[in-house]
Amino acid sequence: MKSVDSIKNRKMRFWLKKVLWRHIVGIIVASFALFPLVWMISAAFDVTGQISTQQLIPVHKGLDNFHQLFSNTEKPFGIWSKNSLVIAISAAGMQVIIGALAAYSLSRHRFRGRKLTLSTILIVQMFPQLLAATTLFLIINTFGKSFSILGLGHQLPLILIFGGSALGINTWMLKSFFDTLPTEIDEAAKIDGAGHFEIFRKIIVPLATPIFVVTFLLSFIAIINEYLITSVILGLDGNNMTVAVGLQQFIYGQYGKNWGPFTAGALLATIPVMALFIFLQKHLVSGLVSGATKG
Amino acid sequence: MNIKAVSKGSKYVISFGVILLLLLMGTKLFQDKAWFLAIFFYLSAALIFYTYSISKNTPGKYLLPGVLLLTLFHIYPAFYSGAVAFTNDSNGHQLSKEQAIAAIVQDSKVPIDSQEPIKYQVLLENDSDKLFVIFKYDSQDYWLSDGNTVKSLMIDSKNISMDGTIKEIDGFAVLNTEQAQGQVSVLQNLVINLESGISLQPQDLESLEVSQPAFVYNLAKDELVNTLSGEIYTPNDNGQMVSKSGEALYPGWKANVGWRNFSSIITDKEIRRPLLAVLIWTFANAFLLVLFSFLMGLVLALIFNFPALRSKRFYRTIFIIPMAIPSVLSILVWSGLFTAETGVIDRLFNISTPWLTHPWWARLAVLIVELWSTFPYMFLITTGAIQAIPGEILEAAEIDGASALKSFTQIKLPLVVRTVAPLLVASIAMALNNFGAIYLLTGGGPTFSNSNGNAGATDILISYTYKLAFNAQEGNNYGLASALSILNFLMVGIISIYGLRKMKTMEGIN
Structure with missing residues (x-):
């Protein structure tokens, strides 16, 4: 009886000494991490929409902000969401396809200039595209004079710009994954008479589906998040904007800061992205960490 | 075998479609004087043709799409940034030199005091309902213009009344002053530029004001002369026409300024x-x-x-x-x-x-x-x-x-x-x-x-x-x-x- 007690006691002391303070630190850091999110949720459901009276638990709860968000015809949240989805899905898709083709070749074929290609891809990518925003603006402006659909204010040039960033970090990620697939399968297929494209389509693609999903998601989130080039190319005209650029108009507007509908929209845009992130946490984290700690 | 043949066929259709599209786009860009982009499109078309139809190099087939886009949206902007950095490209310096000088001349129109206003009449074309004005200038001929084009017109003398007004013309309805009143908004914006550099603009419903540019460009000396003041403007190294006293004319043009952006x-x-x-x-x-x-x-x-x-x-x-x-x-x-x-x-x-x-x-x-x-x-x-x-x-x-x-x-x-x-x-x-x-x-x-x-x-x-x-x-x-x-x-x-x-x-x- 006594020994059980002392074990319990020891366990208790160990918990108090080694674990408790970890929970305290954990709770403090967690509140820092969640701070803006919690406030975003509370503001979204607070019908007063006033930042100066905002409480953690809203006094006047309601869905007014969401009604406002969807009934505003000058700031059409529905159209922005559609724009964001169209741009992000097409461009991320383009990135995965073009990146996968390049990565396959870089992983499986040996050719002159291969190392040069790999290092060029990495170095060019190190120069962030947004530095060239000025120039992209001028180029797209020139395009627009000849083909209006490729000009400023249209989605197509933006999709091409983002999709064209395929040769970069994505290609590297895909190539590292392809490298882990045993080449024996390719060779067996080659003996059976499969061409290089057939090997890619029938062997590599099915095996690499998980990494395609991760790459697609990372690109998708990055594009949804993009602000500078999107606003430069699409301009600040009501129906053209994406969620990221458009929601900003609620708080930079002429008539003061309208936090209610902004936070409501931000919450709606955050939920699906966050759900995907947490759902695929294991893959994303292992992708980031393995890419980081290798070498 | 059969499937392979079909996929090979569709491959050719797609690649030739892309090549055709790129060539057409390149041609349009060429016509619009976007030289670099035009050359890029032509080269891309050639590279696609070479890589997918002639070359036996497998890696190229996989890398080309990415490389082309990387070139257009990453490498080209980087170099273009480099080029723009050596110009004075900014608000008021975006035209070419010819365009800027033409704009200065066009903006400097002043009425000629010695010239009597010219009588005109308003016509509507029967087919298109488009507004034209007809007037007599410089010679015995009548001139017909819609603001964009000017052409001379012979008019049968039996259609001209004693005071020189026109009674009717084939294909047009001649408006009287009251009817012309309804077209005032169009007439207000009408400017007729004659080849001699002289412009005509309606000052009321009956007469055109005659004006001419104060500036004349002398191509041989590359200078602008203000015919009213006699002041001479010459180009400076910042893409602007300036007088001796330092007065600059707007707009300027995009000029090469060397390392000045960096040194500044x-x-x-x-x-x-x-x-x-x-x-x-x-x-x-x-x-x-x-x-x-x-x-x-x-x-x-x-x-x-x-x-x-x-x-x-x-x-x-x-x-x-x-x-x-x-x-x-x-x-x-x-x-x-x-x-x-x-x-x-x-x-x-x-x-x-x-x-x-x-x-x-x-x-x-x-x-x-x-x-x-x-x-x-x-x-x-x-x-x-x-x-x-x-x-x-x-x-x-x-x-x-x-x-x-x-x-x-x-x-x-x-x-x-x-x-x-x-x-x-x-x-x-x-x-x-x-x-x-x-x-x-x-x-x-x-x-x-x-x-x-x-x-x-x-x-x-x-x-x-x-x-x-x-x-x-x-x-x-x-x-x-x-x-x-x-x-x-x-x-x-x-x-x-x-x-x-x-x-x-x-x-x-x-």
Whole structure:
């Protein structure tokens, strides 16, 4: 009886000494991490929409902000969401396809200039595209004079710009994954008479589906998040904007800061992205960490 | 066999379709004088044809689409930035020289006092209902014009009344003064430019005012002469026509100014002073952020890499939530939280802080927000690095009687730092260009009172460049913005290459 007690006691002391303070630190850091999110949720459901009276638990709860968000015809949240989805899905898709083709070749074929290609891809990518925003603006402006659909204010040039960033970090990620697939399968297929494209389509693609999903998601989130080039190319005209650029108009507007509908929209845009992130946490984290700690 | 033939057929259809499209687009660009883009499209078409129809080189077939897009949207802009940096491209300097001079001449029209106004009549074309005016000028001929074109017209004398007015013309309805009244809005905007440089413009419903440009361009001497004052304007090296007394004419044109954008960064006090402050903050911000963020990540990794803590997985999920919220939105929410006095932070802690309006508080706010968005990544990679340390090493140290502190400072820390050092360098490179956090949170502000209204206390080079190019109060200066972009390219490039070397990725390519 006594020994059980002392074990319990020891366990208790160990918990108090080694674990408790970890929970305290954990709770403090967690509140820092969640701070803006919690406030975003509370503001979204607070019908007063006033930042100066905002409480953690809203006094006047309601869905007014969401009604406002969807009934505003000058700031059409529905159209922005559609724009964001169209741009992000097409461009991320383009990135995965073009990146996968390049990565396959870089992983499986040996050719002159291969190392040069790999290092060029990495170095060019190190120069962030947004530095060239000025120039992209001028180029797209020139395009627009000849083909209006490729000009400023249209989605197509933006999709091409983002999709064209395929040769970069994505290609590297895909190539590292392809490298882990045993080449024996390719060779067996080659003996059976499969061409290089057939090997890619029938062997590599099915095996690499998980990494395609991760790459697609990372690109998708990055594009949804993009602000500078999107606003430069699409301009600040009501129906053209994406969620990221458009929601900003609620708080930079002429008539003061309208936090209610902004936070409501931000919450709606955050939920699906966050759900995907947490759902695929294991893959994303292992992708980031393995890419980081290798070498 | 059959399927192969079909897929081969469709491959040719697709590649020839793409080639045809590129050729057509190249031709259109060529007609519109976008030379570089036109050449790019032609070359792409040729390369696609070569790679997919002639060449036996397999890798090329997989790499070409990516390489073409990379060239157009990454490499070409980089070089174009380089070229623009050597021009004075800015508001008022975007036309070519010919266009600028034509615009100056066109804008300088003054009425000729000696010339009597010319009588005119208004016509409507029967088929199109389009408005024309008819008038008699310089000769016995009548002239017909809709503002865009002018042509002479013979009119049967039986259709002309005694006072010279026209009674009727085939294909047109002749309006009387009352009917013409209804067309006043069209007539107000009508300008008829004759080949001689003289312009005619309706001054009322019956007569045209005759005017001619005050400026005459002398092509041989490359000078503009003001025929009224006799003043002579010659081109300067900044793409403008200026008189001897220094009066400049607008618009100017895009001129090659050599290294002036770069040298002005050093010599022009108006540019240098804010830029120096911006540069210092650019680096201070990046280094401080990475330092704090790494330390926070490392400490958290050490605390939560503790097997007895059963809820560590739960904490990890919470800690990485900042990575999962679209950063544009979270930064804007932070900007609301930081609002002075009425903001949540001030009310929560019952303080009154000039966040975002006082330079040092604004810098602190920027760092807090950046720390919030980057510590999860640091936490993940340091956790990975700690877990990758072989257990035997730590056990051996324990047996040798090393204290917990010693095993941390002598073993864990050096190993972790060595593993993540390249990532820290990459993070610094990224922080140097962390446009979103700065631009959305503070807009670069609070603005320096002594700058020309652009640079602010939290501006980093990229946000300052953006303002110069797209948001400037004195007009957009693309030339200077491009020069700064190149500076930024070099800065980030050097740091990145250093990081790459460290990462040994280049050696690891196999």
